[in-house]
Amino acid sequence: MKLNENYFKLKDSYLFHTIALKVEKRRKERPGEKIISLGIGDTTRPLCVAAADALRAAADEMSVKETYKGYGPYEGYDFLRESVADYYETFGANVDSGDVFISSGAKDDISNILDVFGADNVVAAPNPVYPVYVDTNVMLGRETTYIEGNEANGFTPTPSARLDADIIYICSPNNPTGAVYTKDKLKRWVDYANERGAVILFDAAYEAFIRDRSLPRSVYEIDGAERCAVELCSLSKTAGFTGVRCGWTVVPKTLERGGVKLKDLWLRRQSTKFNGVSYVIQRAAAAVLAEEGLRQTRADIDEYMKNGEIIAKVLREKGVKFFGGENSPYIWLKCGASSWDFFDMLLDKAGIVGTPGAGFGSAGEGYFRLTVFGSGEDALEAAERLKKVDFQ
Amino acid sequence: MKLNENYFKLKDSYLFHTIALKVEKRRKERPGEKIISLGIGDTTRPLCVAAADALRAAADEMSVKETYKGYGPYEGYDFLRESVADYYETFGANVDSGDVFISSGAKDDISNILDVFGADNVVAAPNPVYPVYVDTNVMLGRETTYIEGNEANGFTPTPSARLDADIIYICSPNNPTGAVYTKDKLKRWVDYANERGAVILFDAAYEAFIRDRSLPRSVYEIDGAERCAVELCSLSKTAGFTGVRCGWTVVPKTLERGGVKLKDLWLRRQSTKFNGVSYVIQRAAAAVLAEEGLRQTRADIDEYMKNGEIIAKVLREKGVKFFGGENSPYIWLKCGASSWDFFDMLLDKAGIVGTPGAGFGSAGEGYFRLTVFGSGEDALEAAERLKKVDFQ
Numbered sequence: 198m199k200l201n202e203n204y205f206k207l208k209d210s211y212l213f214h215t216i217a218l219k220v221e222k223r224r225k226e227r228p229g230e231k232i233i234s235l236g237i238g239d240t241t242r243p244l245c246v247a248a249a250d251a252l253r254a255a256a257d258e259m260s261v262k263e264t265y266k267g268y269g270p271y272e273g274y275d276f277l278r279e280s281v282a283d284y285y286e287t288f289g290a291n292v293d294s295g296d297v298f299i300s301s302g303a304k305d306d307i308s309n310i311l312d313v314f315g316a317d318n319v320v321a322a323p324n325p326v327y328p329v330y331v332d333t334n335v336m337l338g339r340e341t342t343y344i345e346g347n348e349a350n351g352f353t354p355t356p357s358a359r360l361d362a363d364i365i366y367i368c369s370p371n372n373p374t375g376a377v378y379t380k381d382k383l384k385r386w387v388d389y390a391n392e393r394g395a396v397i398l399f400d401a402a403y404e405a406f407i408r409d410r411s412l413p414r415s416v417y418e419i420d421g422a423e424r425c426a427v428e429l430c431s432l433s434k435t436a437g438f439t440g441v442r443c444g445w446t447v448v449p450k451t452l453e454r455g456g457v458k459l460k461d462l463w464l465r466r467q468s469t470k471f472n473g474v475s476y477v478i479q480r481a482a483a484a485v486l487a488e489e490g491l492r493q494t495r496a497d498i499d500e501y502m503k504n505g506e507i508i509a510k511v512l513r514e515k516g517v518k519f520f521g522g523e524n525s526p527y528i529w530l531k532c533g534a535s536s537w538d539f540f541d542m543l544l545d546k547a548g549i550v551g552t553p554g555a556g557f558g559s560a561g562e563g564y565f566r567l568t569v570f571g572s573g574e575d576a577l578e579a580a581e582r583l584k585k586v587d588f589q
Numbered sequence: 590m591k592l593n594e595n596y597f598k599l600k601d602s603y604l605f606h607t608i609a610l611k612v613e614k615r616r617k618e619r620p621g622e623k624i625i626s627l628g629i630g631d632t633t634r635p636l637c638v639a640a641a642d643a644l645r646a647a648a649d650e651m652s653v654k655e656t657y658k659g660y661g662p663y664e665g666y667d668f669l670r671e672s673v674a675d676y677y678e679t680f681g682a683n684v685d686s687g688d689v690f691i692s693s694g695a696k697d698d699i700s701n702i703l704d705v706f707g708a709d710n711v712v713a714a715p716n717p718v719y720p721v722y723v724d725t726n727v728m729l730g731r732e733t734t735y736i737e738g739n740e741a742n743g744f745t746p747t748p749s750a751r752l753d754a755d756i757i758y759i760c761s762p763n764n765p766t767g768a769v770y771t772k773d774k775l776k777r778w779v780d781y782a783n784e785r786g787a788v789i790l791f792d793a794a795y796e797a798f799i800r801d802r803s804l805p806r807s808v809y810e811i812d813g814a815e816r817c818a819v820e821l822c823s824l825s826k827t828a829g830f831t832g833v834r835c836g837w838t839v840v841p842k843t844l845e846r847g848g849v850k851l852k853d854l855w856l857r858r859q860s861t862k863f864n865g866v867s868y869v870i871q872r873a874a875a876a877v878l879a880e881e882g883l884r885q886t887r888a889d890i891d892e893y894m895k896n897g898e899i900i901a902k903v904l905r906e907k908g909v910k911f912f913g914g915e916n917s918p919y920i921w922l923k924c925g926a927s928s929w930d931f932f933d934m935l936l937d938k939a940g941i942v943g944t945p946g947a948g949f950g951s952a953g954e955g956y957f958r959l960t961v962f963g964s965g966e967d968a969l970e971a972a973e974r975l976k977k978v979d980f981q
Contacts, residue, residue: 198710200847200849202707204857204858237660239659242657243652243653244652249651252647253644255644259636259641266832269832305863305864315591315593332861333861336858336861437659440661441651441867454590454592455592459592469728472694472696475832476833478867478869
């Protein structure tokens with residue numbers, strides 16, 4: 198039996214695992230200290246009342262013969278697919294509920310969708326980049342072409358004339374940089390993809406943090422995207438579903454290549470390799486997307502964004518350059534030379550855990566990511582500690 | 590962008606989809622008729638009280654800040670991994686909780702585990718076969734070698750001297766044939782795999798139906814399996830979790846090839862492409878595996894198995910040859926020439942839906958699968974209708 202040797206080409210350690218080891222070491226060294234995590238993007242506010250109520254009600258349904266549900270549809274239940282389509286409508290994106298596939302989260306399907314593409318495609322990913330885009334392709338033996346984000350392009354690069362790509366990852370609001378594409382800049386990618394027959398994989402996991410109504414929350418707010426883009430979204434950050442696991446993937450029926458609908462291949466993939474998301478979880482997700490759930494989760498996001506404002510204020514006062522901090526749960530600050538050195542310094546001097554930019558690719562070096570998902574109390578405490586840090 | 594052309598080599602339609610279309614047509618033709626489904630293996634008995642209570646309690650936990658859970662471990666929570674190891678201990682299999690990976694069900698991981706194997710392995714699957722084993726390999730561009738089950742070997746074939754395989758699927762109790770490997774016969778596969786450096790993918794999804802204590806419920810009841818076998822299991826049939834989605838995959842740390850632990854690659858795969866199973870679902874699963882949950886789900890399985898006895902009795906009376914019907918949720922009956930013709934006849938004459946053996950591969954032709962997952966009332970009604978069917 199031969200192993201998949203592509204795995205040996207993966208870098209030694211997953212970013213957050215390395216950080217976890219460093220934090221564990223620190224905890225052992227200074228047992229009493231409170232370490233504030235502004236590192237991994239994990240939510241801390243509890244499930245909204247609407248979602249928890251729906252979970253309990255669904256548990257009731259499942260425990261009674263008459264309302265018990267066995268296998269559900271591979272694509273997800275229609276009640277949730279329709280809720281998703283209605284949700285898109287609230288911000289002006291046109292998505293057919295029949296094109297919505299319910300997933301266990303954006304991370305899962307970002308990998309799974311690769312199944313339907315041939316081996317010899319050129320994949321382009323942003324740099325800095327969410328490592329999953331690159332690692333899943335390495336596992337398949339594919340090298341990735343990088344599209345560099347930098348200060349000059351505001352970390353929202355557009356296609357260059359030289360770019361030769363078949364599959365393009367775009368994440369907006371971006372992880373790790375917090376940058377958000379404007380409609381104009383996103384349109385350049387949609388046009389590029391349609392002209393070349395490429396496909397965009399649009400990661401919209403942080404769309405709920407966009408409050409500027411002029412910025413697109415979905416790629417489907419751009420004309421032509423329905424012919425070239427798959428969108429992956431998640432309730433993880435929208436509704437604290439990081440540990441609940443539910444999202445969706447939109448594969449428009451109008452996205453065809455060589456006369457084949459990508460959606461048909463995707464449905465075949467899903468029906469063969471997946472048995473749908475738990476019914477009770479789908480009920481909780483639908484509750485999030487109903488009026489009361491949206492109101493409740495919006496209030497939670499408001500609280501997270503206040504954390505961002507608190508941190509951003511200190512950085513501004515200290516003259517630290519950063520991106521994000523609004524319309525996004527991330528703050529991407531310029532930290533100078535080595536971002537791992539900065540990580541060690543920040544943990545040492547302030548007991549704050551962030552994520553070194555270098556962990557997101559070569560173009561992330563010199564930057565550092567903070568997230569807003571802690572408590573308000575922690576944000577205030579972190580701000581006080583940051584005031585004392587020398588950023589030079 | 591190039592599509593994965595292997596998808597075009599897949600057979601046109603997924604078995605159960607074709608059946609669903611035939612049933613839909615029939616419903617339109619005879620709107621008043623009650624169709625009894627003994628087709629797809631979907632559970633109908635509600636969640637046990639222990640599982641539903643655990644779900645509700647977990648929803649409570651998730652709705653309070655102090656007990657809220659965000660991202661969980663990729664491998665699953667230790668409380669559940671330990672429950673799984675304890676469960677194995679109840680029937681004498683030795684599994685280390687650290688080797689247990691919690692999954693969204695056996696179907697998912699039967700496909701996912703293929704990620705860690707190289708492209709040029711020879712895959713051997715039983716014939717008749719659960720189509721997922723074959724289709725997931727076709728999607729990867731792999732052809733499958735078949736190991737034929739038949740009347741002579743009781744549908745539990747053993748390795749022939751000619752067999753040259755790197756990855757071997759074994760399903761026991763078998764879907765679709767209901768046949769169960771004895772320890773002796775299973776040992777021959779374990780020895781084969783260890784001698785050749787092959788890997789066994791052991792699908793134990795129906796183990797809870799084994800009541801004969803001399804039959805192995807886990808491959809790890811066989812000496813040496815910890816060096817060659819991955820086991821995939823599920824609570825779908827054990828606890829009515831078809832719509833809840835939870836199972837597990839055991840990748841023993843002692844399973845090494847070329848000095849590499851398969852488990853290390855699998856953990857890398859999971860941490861990159863998966864974010865774990867919902868916390869609330871893992872709590873429900875742990876409740877199933879606790880003493881009270883095991884008692885309750887065993888009572889449900891008893892009820893299902895009574896259905897099997899009712900159907901088996903009629904078949905015996907009518908002199909129809911069959912396999913399974915005990916230690917298994919499947920009855921695999923010899924139906925003569927064309928199993929699709931038999932399907933049409935049975936739907937036409939008795940309003941009963943089963944699954945044609947041909948849908949499980951060439952060696953399934955001439956056979957027909959019935960399942961026990963309906964209600965007791967339906968089993969009695971089906972038995973009455975079967976009495977009137979001419980099986981010749």
